[in-house]
Amino acid sequence: xxxxxxxxxxxxxxxxxxxxxxxxxxxxxxxxxxxxxxxxxxxxxxxxxxxxxxxxxxxxxxxxxxxxxxxxxxxxxxxxxxxxxxxxxxxxxxxxxxxxxxxxxxxxxxxxxxxxxxxxxxxxxxxxxxxxxxxxxxxxxxxxxxxxxxxxxxxxxxxxxxxxxxxxxxxxxxxxxxxxxxxxxxxxxxxxxxxxxxxxxxxxxxxxxxxxxxxxxxxxxxxxxxxxxxxxxxxxxxxxxxxxxxxxxxxxxxxxxxxxxxxxxxxxxx
Amino acid sequence: xxxxxxxxxxxxxxxxxxxxxxxxxxxxxxxxxxxxxxxxxxxxxxxxxxxxxxxxxxxxxxxxxxxxxxxxxxxxxxxxxxxxxxxxxxxxxxxxxxxxxxxxxxxxxxxxxxxxxxxxxxxxxxxxxxxxxxxxxxxxxxxxxxxxxxxxxxxxxxxxxxxxxxxxxxxxxxxxxxxxxxxxxxxxxxxxxxxxxxxxxxxxxxxxxxxxxxxxxxxxxxxxxxxxxxxxxxxxxxxxxxxxxxxxxxxxxxxxxxxxxxxxxxxxxx
Amino acid sequence: xxxxxxxxxxxxxxxxxxxxxxxxxxxxxxxxxxxxxxxxxxxxxxxxxxxxxxxxxxxxxxxxxxxxxxxxxxxxxxxxxxxxxxxxxxxxxxxxxxxxxxxxxxxxxxxxxxxxxxxxxxxxxxxxxxxxxxxxxxxxxxxxxxxxxxxxxxxxxxxxxxxxxxxxxxxxxxxxxxxxxxxxxxxxxxxxxxxxxxxxxxxxxxxxxxxxxxxxxxxxxxxxxxxxxxxxxxxxxxxxxxxxxxxxxxxxxxxxxxxxxxxxxxxxxx
Numbered sequence: 004x005x006x007x008x009x010x011x012x013x014x015x016x017x018x019x020x021x022x023x024x025x026x027x028x029x030x031x032x033x034x035x036x037x038x039x040x041x042x043x044x045x046x047x048x049x050x051x052x053x054x055x056x057x058x059x060x061x062x063x064x065x066x067x068x069x070x071x072x073x074x075x076x077x078x079x080x081x082x083x084x085x086x087x088x089x090x091x092x093x094x095x096x097x098x099x100x101x102x103x104x105x106x107x108x109x110x111x112x113x114x115x116x117x118x119x120x121x122x123x124x125x126x127x128x129x130x131x132x133x134x135x136x137x138x139x140x141x142x143x144x145x146x147x148x149x150x151x152x153x154x155x156x157x158x159x160x161x162x163x164x165x166x167x168x169x170x171x172x173x174x175x176x177x178x179x180x181x182x183x184x185x186x187x188x189x190x191x192x193x194x195x196x197x198x199x200x201x202x203x204x205x206x207x208x209x210x211x212x213x214x215x216x217x218x219x220x221x222x223x224x225x226x227x228x229x230x231x232x233x234x235x236x237x238x239x240x241x242x243x244x245x246x247x248x249x250x251x252x253x254x255x256x257x258x259x260x261x262x263x264x265x266x267x268x269x270x271x272x273x
Numbered sequence: 274x275x276x277x278x279x280x281x282x283x284x285x286x287x288x289x290x291x292x293x294x295x296x297x298x299x300x301x302x303x304x305x306x307x308x309x310x311x312x313x314x315x316x317x318x319x320x321x322x323x324x325x326x327x328x329x330x331x332x333x334x335x336x337x338x339x340x341x342x343x344x345x346x347x348x349x350x351x352x353x354x355x356x357x358x359x360x361x362x363x364x365x366x367x368x369x370x371x372x373x374x375x376x377x378x379x380x381x382x383x384x385x386x387x388x389x390x391x392x393x394x395x396x397x398x399x400x401x402x403x404x405x406x407x408x409x410x411x412x413x414x415x416x417x418x419x420x421x422x423x424x425x426x427x428x429x430x431x432x433x434x435x436x437x438x439x440x441x442x443x444x445x446x447x448x449x450x451x452x453x454x455x456x457x458x459x460x461x462x463x464x465x466x467x468x469x470x471x472x473x474x475x476x477x478x479x480x481x482x483x484x485x486x487x488x489x490x491x492x493x494x495x496x497x498x499x500x501x502x503x504x505x506x507x508x509x510x511x512x513x514x515x516x517x518x519x520x521x522x523x524x525x526x527x528x529x530x531x532x533x534x535x536x537x538x539x540x541x542x543x
Numbered sequence: 544x545x546x547x548x549x550x551x552x553x554x555x556x557x558x559x560x561x562x563x564x565x566x567x568x569x570x571x572x573x574x575x576x577x578x579x580x581x582x583x584x585x586x587x588x589x590x591x592x593x594x595x596x597x598x599x600x601x602x603x604x605x606x607x608x609x610x611x612x613x614x615x616x617x618x619x620x621x622x623x624x625x626x627x628x629x630x631x632x633x634x635x636x637x638x639x640x641x642x643x644x645x646x647x648x649x650x651x652x653x654x655x656x657x658x659x660x661x662x663x664x665x666x667x668x669x670x671x672x673x674x675x676x677x678x679x680x681x682x683x684x685x686x687x688x689x690x691x692x693x694x695x696x697x698x699x700x701x702x703x704x705x706x707x708x709x710x711x712x713x714x715x716x717x718x719x720x721x722x723x724x725x726x727x728x729x730x731x732x733x734x735x736x737x738x739x740x741x742x743x744x745x746x747x748x749x750x751x752x753x754x755x756x757x758x759x760x761x762x763x764x765x766x767x768x769x770x771x772x773x774x775x776x777x778x779x780x781x782x783x784x785x786x787x788x789x790x791x792x793x794x795x796x797x798x799x800x801x802x803x804x805x806x807x808x809x810x811x812x813x
Contacts, residue, residue, distance in 0.1 A: 011720060012720035013553070013576075013578060013579070013580055014578060014580040014581075014719070014720055015578065015592070015717075015719045015720050016548075016577050016578055016592045016593075016595060016596040017719075017720075017772075019546065019575060019576065019577040019578065019596050019599075020595075020596055020599045020772075022575050023575070023596065023597075023599030023600040023601075024599050026544065026573070026575070026600065026601060027599065027600065027601045030544070030573075030601055034575075043720070043721055044782065072758070072759065072782065073757075073759050074757065074758065074759070075756060075757030075758065075759065076757050076759040076760075124771075124772045124774075125756045125757050125769070125770075126757065126758065126769065126771050126772045126777075127771075127772030130599065130772065131772075
């Protein structure tokens with residue numbers, strides 16, 4: 004099984020070329036798209052999407068992630084083996100959350116051209132290098148045969164939640180299709196911080212009291228906070244788009260600050 | 274074989290998570306996307322797309338439909354068995370046209386948690402409940418093992434064509450990618466009403482005489498009416514977009530009224 | 544293996560109906576999307592995407608291409624066998640570059656209704672005719688059983704590069720998702736023309752000296768020219784969109800002229 008995650012969009016035939024390259028080497032490969040709509044060059048956003056998604060796939064799945072503004076420059080093509088999954092892509096930080104989560108991951112510099120297409124272009128390693136390598140891995144090729152192990156992969160600095168002046172602060176890490184604002188605040192950390200108090204959640208213009216269980220719990224058009232499907236705090240608007248209501252410019256949404264505070268005079272109402 | 278129909282879009286990894294959940298249970302499942310671009314929460318539109326599409330798939334296909342604004346509230350997760358196909362999704366009316374068309378359908382309340390993921394979130398039953406249930410069904414699990422039968426599913430009120438003042442009235446039920454206006458008027462009903470007369474078809478600003486056989490029959494940029502690929506009356510513009518020419522606001526297109534009248538002094542020109 | 548290329552978009556269930564039609568005939572068929580986002584009716588653009596993509600698929604793949612504004616009129620449905628691949632679609636020029644590239648291609652007029660759905664609509668041959676024909680081909684049906692051979696397929700006039708006043712002239716043939724301008728100038732022809740000189744590449748407002756190897760070679764926001772992944776000259780902007788910077792109206796981008804000239808007093812710097 005092979006998954007694909009890119010910023011190529013679906014207008015061009017680029018993702019199909021990658022699939023053709025996989026299937027020409029392993030005609031029995033199953034190929035699943037994670038997404039091809041990562042904003043162009045948004046390595047951090049891609050890394051987050053991959054980290055959230057890969058655990059839902061069976062072990063031994065090969066995940067190909069190509070958001071690769073440095074294609075053709077000296078950045079290395081790499082392979083990561085972590086938690087019985089395999090990951091293939093550029094060494095530009097796209098696997099950072101996986102490496103942070105799994106300290107004993109193996110990382111291999113993909114060097115052996117036997118596992119690439121015969122002609123490797125300077126501009127499309129997704130097709131010429133990563134897809135073929137993934138196809139060989141899906142056939143059972145030993146990762147260690149594909150290049151030397153390395154221990155200095157590029158790691159992106161991910162924002163971490165912190166507490167300040169009695170509040171818990173986090174960041175919006177993703178805005179989804181429904182306009183929901185997904186944060187880096189994990190359910191267990193928010194619960195621990197609130198310790199049974201209802202809490203106030205603030206982001207931009209939006210201010211919500213208490214944490215709901217479902218989108219339908221708030222009246223239509225009203226903002227709410229809940230722990231979303233990835234186990235993180237999320238701000239949403241029932242039958243509406245929190246992204247349009249937060250009063251933040253679109254470019255400022257991802258990275259926007261989220262504050263969780265105890266309500267004034269708050270006791271245990273949870 | 275498993276099909277997916279959602280309003281999740283393709284930017285986020287949500288549909289991939291559903292596919293991973295299916296493949297983790299049944300690695301041999303074939304998964305086909307019907308569409309993930311249903312407007313957010315548009316249950317009626319999704320129900321129509323599913324009803325039009327499922328008959329083209331082989332019998333025993335499992336169709337998962339998740340347009341589910343009430344996720345996590347008390348709406349039931351259900352399974353419908355109709356015409357040798359299986360349908361899985363929320364009990365919010367999304368299967369209404371199928372139930373109306375097939376009076377002896379079996380409906381089951383999906384209750385047995387053995388067929389769900391271990392942790393079922395409040396916000397993503399597509400991944401945690403419907404995809405796993407579909408995977409077990411694709412493995413041959415007996416629907417009756419998954420929960421009790423029910424006979425009171427939610428049914429949406431679908432608009433029906435009617436005749437008034439000598440005209441046949443219907444509604445636009447879908448606007449497609451080409452801007453074609455697809456109505457709920459079935460070819461056989463229109464033909465019966467016109468009884469050999471050419472007829473005038475009117476919707477918003479558009480007024481067409483007679484019914485064409487193909488898009489290419491009208492001169493470029495000119496409106497025409499024809500019986501489309503779903504066997505229903507459709508208003509189109511050759512090499513153009515009827516949706517842009519009807520003079521109706523976008524939000525008013527679906528649900529817009531369509532009138533079919535005999536032409537004045539019309540005889541049999543068909 | 545069956546690939547699909549259409550202008551249907553992904554909002555509507557049309558592509559899913561085609562897949563259902565294939566799988567109802569050959570449940571074991573593997574179906575890969577090339578793209579469904581060809582602009583409506585853009586036959587030339589589709590023909591180029593198919594020509595660039597098909598060689599990455601295994602031999603015997605059946606490629607279905609449906610950009611078909613003349614559906615239901617007298618244009619013929621055809622099958623092309625070229626370079627051990629099979630192509631199915633309307634006879635409107637969509638296979639022109641393949642036919643030009645492969646002079647001994649076999650072309651068959653798809654006439655035998657045994658290989659179509661029982662009811663063939665006037666408006667959706669993709670589902671009713673091309674998908675079923677492809678499914679039978681994927682099962683090993685002999686192309687010659689499906690209709691008579693023909694030798695007069697429609698051919699589109701493709702622009703060809705030419706030299707004039709000491710410059711090499713070509714055209715933009717595609718604008719990709721990243722805003723890169725892809726031309727019809729092949730690497731080998733440009734290299735031969737420049738004969739070791741650096742050269743100046745001009746398109747609209749953009750003027751670039753020399754040809755880069757990678758996108759990352761130019762400073763951010765600066766235009767560059769390179770030989771892209773399809774082996775053709777491409778104008779790009781590092782971390783930007785050449786399409787937005789060329790000063791050409793969007794509608795004028797495809798077909799826009801590209802000039803390659805020797806730099807004044809240029810010697811061998813390559």
